[in-house]
Amino acid sequence: MRNLFPDNEGHFGEFGGKFVPETLMPALDELEDIFRLAINDNNFTEELDHLLTSYVGRPTPLTFAKNLTKKLGFKIYLKREDLCHTGAHKINAAIAQGLLVKKMGKSRVVAETGAGQHGVATATACALLGIDAVIYMGAKDYDRQKINVARMRLLGATVIKVDSGSQTLKDAINEAIRDWVTNVSTTHYLIGSVVGPHPYPEIVRSFQSIIGKEVKDQIMIEEKKMPDIVIACVGGGSNAMGIFHSFIDEENTKLIGIEAAGEGLNKKHAATLSVGTTGILHGMKSLVLQNSDGQIQEAHSISAGLDYPGVGPEHAWLKSIKRAEYYSVTNEVALMGVKLLSESEGIIPALETAHAVGYLPELTNVLNEQSVLVLNVSGRGDKDMDIISEKLNFFST
Amino acid sequence: MNSRIDQLFINLKKDKQFAVIPFIPINWPGTDDTISIVETALSAGADAIELGIPFSDPLADGATNQLAYQEALKNGSKVDNLFKIVDKLRTRNVKKPLIAFSYFNPIYRYGIEKFMINAEVSGLDAIIIVDLPPEESIDFSQLAKKHKMHQIFLLAPNSNEKRIESVIKLASGFLYCVSVAGTTGVRDNFSTGLETFVNKIKTKTDIPIIIGFGISKKEHIKFIKKIADGAVVGSAFVETIRNSNNENQRDMKISEFIHNLVEVD
Ligand SMILES: Cc1ncc(COP(=O)(O)O)c(C=O)c1O
Numbered sequence: 001m002r003n004l005f006p007d008n009e010g011h012f013g014e015f016g017g018k019f020v021p022e023t024l025m026p027a028l029d030e031l032e033d034i035f036r037l038a039i040n041d042n043n044f045t046e047e048l049d050h051l052l053t054s055y056v057g058r059p060t061p062l063t064f065a066k067n068l069t070k071k072l073g074f075k076i077y078l079k080r081e082d083l084c085h086t087g088a089h090k091i092n093a094a095i096a097q098g099l100l101v102k103k104m105g106k107s108r109v110v111a112e113t114g115a116g117q118h119g120v121a122t123a124t125a126c127a128l129l130g131i132d133a134v135i136y137m138g139a140k141d142y143d144r145q146k147i148n149v150a151r152m153r154l155l156g157a158t159v160i161k162v163d164s165g166s167q168t169l170k171d172a173i174n175e176a177i178r179d180w181v182t183n184v185s186t187t188h189y190l191i192g193s194v195v196g197p198h199p200y201p202e203i204v205r206s207f208q209s210i211i212g213k214e215v216k217d218q219i220m221i222e223e224k225k226m227p228d229i230v231i232a233c234v235g236g237g238s239n240a241m242g243i244f245h246s247f248i249d250e251e252n253t254k255l256i257g258i259e260a261a262g263e264g265l266n267k268k269h270a271a272t273l274s275v276g277t278t279g280i281l282h283g284m285k286s287l288v289l290q291n292s293d294g295q296i297q298e299a300h301s302i303s304a305g306l307d308y309p310g311v312g313p314e315h316a317w318l319k320s321i322k323r324a325e326y327y328s329v330t331n332e333v334a335l336m337g338v339k340l341l342s343e344s345e346g347i348i349p350a351l352e353t354a355h356a357v358g359y360l361p362e363l364t365n366v367l368n369e370q371s372v373l374v375l376n377v378s379g380r381g382d383k384d385m386d387i388i389s390e391k392l393n394f395f396s397t
Numbered sequence: 398m399n400s401r402i403d404q405l406f407i408n409l410k411k412d413k414q415f416a417v418i419p420f421i422p423i424n425w426p427g428t429d430d431t432i433s434i435v436e437t438a439l440s441a442g443a444d445a446i447e448l449g450i451p452f453s454d455p456l457a458d459g460a461t462n463q464l465a466y467q468e469a470l471k472n473g474s475k476v477d478n479l480f481k482i483v484d485k486l487r488t489r490n491v492k493k494p495l496i497a498f499s500y501f502n503p504i505y506r507y508g509i510e511k512f513m514i515n516a517e518v519s520g521l522d523a524i525i526i527v528d529l530p531p532e533e534s535i536d537f538s539q540l541a542k543k544h545k546m547h548q549i550f551l552l553a554p555n556s557n558e559k560r561i562e563s564v565i566k567l568a569s570g571f572l573y574c575v576s577v578a579g580t581t582g583v584r585d586n587f588s589t590g591l592e593t594f595v596n597k598i599k600t601k602t603d604i605p606i607i608i609g610f611g612i613s614k615k616e617h618i619k620f621i622k623k624i625a626d627g628a629v630v631g632s633a634f635v636e637t638i639r640n641s642n643n644e645n646q647r648d649m650k651i652s653e654f655i656h657n658l659v660e661v662d
Binding site: 011017018019020022024025026164165169170173174177178181182183185277278279280281283288290292293294295296303309359 | 452454455456457459460463464470475476488498500501502503505507510527528529530532533544550551553555556560564575578579580636
């Protein structure tokens with residue numbers, strides 16, 4: 001039943017919807033029509049499946065984390081989205097939207113990026129499919145994820161540094177939308193998470209939900225039962241929705257999302273679901289970080305991909321009906337998470353993913369040896385090596 | 398009794414005239430400058446004023462208004478200040494229409510009903526919310542009606558037949574037609590289909606049509622005067638104010654700017 005959401009106007013309970021200037025309304029209608037046709041069209045789904053297997057590298061493995069399991073006292077499986085081509089889950093939705101762009105007959109896409117992973121995924125899909133890509137990136141993120149800027153340029157994309165506002169993901173989204181409003185007849189906005197006006201949260205969830213579908217089959221083979229916990233980090237919420245969606249109707253599986261508590265919830269952070277209030281940002285009604293006068297506040301996280309003062313409306317809804325739980329961990333705990341997974345399993349996670357890893361020790365009290373947990377490794381940590389080296393003093397004398 | 402806005406268009410029609418509506422964010426450039434700017438513009442011949450409520454993430458605005466909003470927020474601008482300003486203008490005997498322009502979040506957060514009550518009491522006439530399409534404005538529209546606030550809807554040159562019809566059904570006061578696909582900000586050209594589009598709307602309704610986004614000079618007004626009932630002049634007005642060094646110069650520049658547009662025939 002819960003899988004029927006959103007409703008026809010894109011509402012997940014009181015959240016979601018379409019809050020955009022009139023100029024964009026026809027584009028959203030067109031996108032929705034094309035999306036519904038596409039997912040029911042065998043040619044489209046076959047082409048997508050083919051690219052996902054032969055190009056992206058799906059299905060991604062489910063790895064049993066033997067050493068971490070021993071350390072923490074419950075069974076831990078890792079869903080390896082870090083092994084996707086380009087190094088994160090973002091490519092799943094980028095390739096699929098790229099195919100939609102072809103169907104719409106458009107020749108250009110704009111996209112926002114925080115960590116640069118969605119920008120790289122978009123640039124990759126566009127290189128493959130022959131589409132012009134323009135990627136907006138906040139100036140702060142541009143500086144802290146330089147390797148990804150270089151990757152996007154190498155892939156032929158135009159990267160535009162955004163100096164307005166807080167110079168992070170939210171401002172990159174504002175700029176991408178301004179470009180889209182101006183060039184809407186030729187341009188598709190290739191959103192990277194389950195955010196924005198309807199139908200984006202549904203489209204991105206739909207293309208990311210392959211993560212959870214694969215996990216369901218893989219865990220049945222390994223454990224012959226559904227997991228007790230599925231856990232993922234939450235920025236906009238796409239890797240979390242991707243792994244959660246197939247489990248929403250599995251009442252015995254707990255769904256846990258981990259946000260960025262930055263320097264702490266009483267200081268600068270990005271814990272929108274944990275402490276945000278209902279508001280309207282980037283075309284959706286959801287939980288947002290805002291002051292009492294409805295001005296959006298700057299978010300902060302060591303991880304650019306979680307540094308966003310909004311969140312997908314479906315997460316706000318899952319929280320409100322208590323189907324999913326959301327907690328947050330600080331920059332410091334995330335760094336501990338990077339070390340923990342690297343040292344115990346030989347897997348260097350992205351700083352985003354490291355937030356979910358960093359939360360695992362909290363669960364030792366409620367889980368036992370029989371408990372099964374699946375953690376979504378949303379991406380690999382190569383892009384974060386500069387920050388990690390600095391914070392862990394690898395080169396200090 | 399006719400509302401101030403209805404009366405404005407009845408009068409303009411009688412005299413075969415055209416509405417010039419400047420836009421400025423409240424509490425900008427200085428916190429207390431709004432009253433003087435509005436009064437100067439009105440005495441120079443502006444027919445109504447659009448007062449912008451500053452927002453941190455104005456995704457329908459170009460660089461000029463973005464910066465002005467940011468500065469107004471630094472000045473401490475708040476939704477409540479809108480009502481203080483409108484109230485003061487009415488006390489000082491300003492009789493022309495005052496229209497609020499906002500993004501939805503500040504008003505949602507303030508409380509829609511509380512906003513409407515204060516809007517009515519202070520003497521605001523209308524509200525335009527750029528990111529609140531008809532689909533999402535059912536509650537909002539009811540409360541607007543209850544408190545005699547015209548809710549102004551927007552149409553864009555790419556709005557299809559179905560959207561035009563549904564917007565017209567809800568329209569009150571006037572329709573706001575954007576001149577191009579794009580954000581606010583001074584530009585040279587409008588959408589090539591603008592005239593055809595406006596004519597299409599006119600075959601379906603008698604409600605006045607105002608054109609906005611990107612209008613900055615006499616030649617624009619000359620063109621728009623032929624096809625519509627008025628124009629909103631936003632970024633160009635904001636730039637005029639930004640380019641003045643002191644209050645005297647500002648008053649002169651505002652008067653000159655408005656005169657220049659009003660005198661077009
Ligand atoms: C590796 C990785 N994980 C997670 C995220 C957060 O996004 P979302 O919450 O949409 O999965 C990002 C975003 O850039 C990312 O690169």
